[in-house]
Each structure stands twice: as C-alpha cells, then as structure tokens.
Amino acid sequence: MNDMTERLALLSLFSDLTKPQLEHVSHMFEEEMFPAGQRILRQGFTGANLYVILDGEACIVLDGKELARLGRGEFFGEVSALLGEPPTADVQAATPLRCLVIPQPEVKSFLVSNPQVMYRILQAEARRLSYTLQWRG
C-alpha cells in the first residue's frame, strides 16, 4: 500500500472499502496541500471540486464570518459538485490543510461506482441537515 492508501483507510468515509478499492481511489485522485488562510472553494466561482480532508482543518466563511469548521475525515464542496452550481460561501484552510481532490466531473461516476462511500456521504449530509433543523427549531 502507498502512503495515501494507508491514510484513506483511516477515514470513516472510506472505511467500507477493500484494500484494492482503496488503492484504486488513491490512484484516481490527487492530493493537495493548502497553507493556512488559503481559499479552496470560492463563492460564486464555477468548477468547484469535492474535497476530503486528510489532515488539518478548514472553515466555511461567508462575508468574512466563520460559519463552521471541518476536520480530518470530513468533506466539503459536495453541494456544488453534485448540483453543478457555484458555492454559496468560501471554504478556506484554517490550519495547514491536506485534502484528497475529487474533480467535479468525476464525482458522479466515483460515487456511483463506490456506493459504500455514497452511503457514508448521505449519512453525513443527514447529520448536517438534522443539526441545521435543530438549530433553526
């Protein structure tokens, strides 16, 4: 196994994948490193990708205000990537940040061919929705 495969194996998002499937994922997609403060998703820009955090923290920022913070194993960019719409907020690196980058044009085929990952993403989305509804209520 290469280093990336070993790191992916530790994330709950990929925990249902077999070793060959993890190898496949690590060969499919690239890793990117962002210094603290670097924007990754840009509000209103087309072409946003799906990012899975391998190490570090990211924050969601709207009009200069931090709305939420994401850590290792969490992901962002899924709404834009799935709907093909520009992000409605910025996401930037809160600390030095390493991510796996799933290019927007490949998100659908990746999720369809890895239903276990799709299920984990749906679970996480459900938790986010539940949290948002509780907060509003």
Added chain:
Amino acid sequence: MARVNGSPDRPFPPGDYPVVVVGSGPGGLQTSYCLTRLGVEHAVISADEKAGGMFQKWPIFQRLLSWSKPEAPYPRTSEYYEWYDHNSLLADEPENRALVVEQMDRTRMVPSRPEMERGHAAFAERAGVRVRYGCRWEATRQEADGFTLVTTEGEYRCRAAVFATGVTTPWKSNIPGIEGVPHYSECREPAAYEGKTVFVIGKRNSGFEIADGLEPWACRIILVSPRPVQTGVLALATVRVRYFEPLEDASWGGGTFALDAALERIERTSTGFRIHATGTTRPGELVIDADAAIAATGFTTPFQDLRELGCVTVANDRIPALTPFWESVSTPGIYFAGNATQGAAGLRKHGVGSASGTVSGFRYNARLLARHLAETHFGVQLPRPEIAERDLVPFLLSELTRGPALWNQKGYLGRVVSLDALRDEGIEPLQHFVDSPGPDAVAASVEMDGEANICPVVYVRRGGRVQEHVMDPHPLHEYEGEDYRRRVEEALA
C-alpha cells in the same frame, strides 16, 4: 553580498550570490535567461556536464509526447507561435525562439529526444545562458538571511535558492517485492526482451511508452495498475501516440494486456517474477508469471535535505507543496522551477490541472518566478505600459484569442490589467489574482469547462471582491467578435 567572477568556461565559483539556480535542464535555463534579462545577478550550478537535463537520456524510447507544429498561423519568430510549439524555451529575441522546431526533421509532430536536447542546448548557447557544470548540490543550510548550498565545489550563499532539478529521481510505490524490479530508468535495450513475457507496473505515460517500445520484441506485455485507462480523455491528448497501439493490441487480444488491479506482492522465481494482484474494476485474484518486470511507477523531485529544512510535499512525498509563485509553502526563500512547479496546483476548476509538468507550461512559470524574485527580493520595477481606454477590451480579447501564456497554461495564468490607471500588469498566476487583495483590475483567462470545452473567462476585481464571468465557447476559438466584446464590456461595467 560580494560579487564573484569566474572564468568564461567556469563561471560562478563558490561564493555569495543574490540567487542561486540549481539545474541546467529547461527549467533552470529558462529561469536564468529571465533573471538575466531582468538584471538579477545569480549563479547557475549543475551536476551535469552540459545543458538539457533529463532530455539527455529520457524518454528511453527517444520520442517525446508534446507537439511542436513546424507550420502554424504565426511565424516562428512571433511570440504567438509559442502555442504551436510546446517544447522550445521562451526568448525576447525573435532569433532565439522556436529553437527545438529548428532541430526537428518533421517525421513526426513530436520531437525526438535528441532534437529536444539539441534545441535546448542551442538556446543555452545562443541566448548566452551560463552554467557552472559539474558542480553538484549536496546539502543545504538555512541561514539568518538566506541559504548556503553545499556543493562538490564549495559553498554558495544566497538570499533565494531556485531548485530546477526536475522530477527525475526514480520512485517506486511500496509494494512488497518491488525492490527487486528494475525501474523504468533501468529498462534495457528492447532486444533484451525478445520473445519474453514482460510485466509492467503502471499504466501512465512511462508504462505505455515501454509497452509501445517493446511491442515489436516482447511476446506478451502485461500492464497493471489500480486505475483504468481513461480512453475518452486520451483520445484528445497528445499522449495517445504512446497509448493507443498497445491498447489496440489489448482490445484485439494480440498479447498486450492492460489490467486494473492492485498489486499485493511480487516474488522472484527461478525464471523471472510471479505477481499477486487483486482486480479493482473487475474483482478477483490474479497470479501472473513473467520473464521480466519493469516498474513504470514514476519519479520524485530530488529533494536532498530540503525536507529537513521544512519543505512539505504532496503526491506521496514526491512533489513540493508550493505557493502560487512556486515558493515552498513551509520554507520561505526556497523556490522551484521546471517540472516541480506542478506543486502549485492553481485554481483547479472542474478538476483541470496546470501544464506545469511539461515545458509548455513551466517555461511561463519560470518567467513569472524571475519577475516575482526581481520585484519582491531586489526592488526591480518592471514596466507596466499604459493602455488607452478604447484599447482595453480589444487588448483583452486579443489575449484570449492568441495569448500564448493563457493558451499554454489554461485556467492557471491570466493576463491582468489594472483598472484605476489602465496599465498592463502582465501575466499573473490566476490563483494569486483571485485570492490576493489588490487594486481594481481585470484578469483574462482561457479555461476548460466541465465538458472539456475551451472557454474565455474574465475575472473582475472591484473593491477587493472578485467576480467570475465565463463566456461561451467559440467553434473556431475566435473571441474578437461583437458578442465577446459586449460580454467583456458588461463584465467591466
């Protein structure tokens, strides 16, 4: 810092220099050329004995993948010709442009390795790029005001160091048993594989280069990696010249196989190798016996001790993680030129990466890096020509239609004009433009959308906020018509 002079044939003896460039491949030559034109004093050192870098020995099968078209809509002396010539280095003097094309015998649209090497050597000679050859960088020390590079000839002290040593150190993934498999760089003469079953680890450029080169000799060629070959993408890429003959053979069952599998382990047998793998796109165990094996698993940047200085990396520790101006994100003052500049990924919209892993892209990075060093470290003020208001939109549309930096580095570099004083700011990394504060300005960029269409895009920064304006593609890539003029005017309004 003390000025140091050398003899004409042995320039740059050890000593103090504002900048030291390491490497004499295309990245180093281009960086030195641009620094010289900007008046930035620097030394260039290289472990090699002559110019050319990796093109002195690779690709093994002697043919590149990147095209240079001898005939194009623009003369070879024009900078607009650069879009049609992905292999020559950039020069201000028309006579020093397109020097690789000058070497090509026109049997193919892609140059041979010797043609590439001769073209870059001609650039070094004619453009007067001086290098201290035979001087190997061995270690690095961080000092209070810069760095000391320890070499086989002595110590070089500098404020900024530029490493243009390529991505040239053979790299293998950590598959059990792979240590006994020769790397691509150790591939033997094709005749050595006559009548044999050859197992190739890797299905990227170098794997298919080997398959293509060995097809006339080997009996069976089995390429394996976890990721399937994306034939739809390859069909539109220059690399198809290497990929499609082996793939055609595989599709006809002619003895070549391209398998999607994760390798478990590799064993030595009395006659060769036994490979244990598990299918990825088609699950199932595979056991393959082969007479020979080759690890086409790629290369890594020769970091020496730069990691110990704090340089962080990406891509399984193979590539430095870089800022938009190709400086280490973690060790300021350490810069990279050449192939390693792919460590600055850029905006990566729709997942589209830069062309920084090839000469066609990184030659522009080197030019911008030299300007960045000149302005930020040495106080050089570059000219920023004024643009008349009536010329602004035509200027942007002309750049979108034929600007070579925009076309070679799609979605990565942009042409920038400041709007308060209407001045041409030159080419900038797009990521820097959209993420950095600055005066009101516009950047023009040529990009690929999610369906791989080429689209013109302008970014307008007003009051510190940047808005993106994506325009429709044009079937002939002509963006100087009325529709595009109106769209750009609306974006600027």
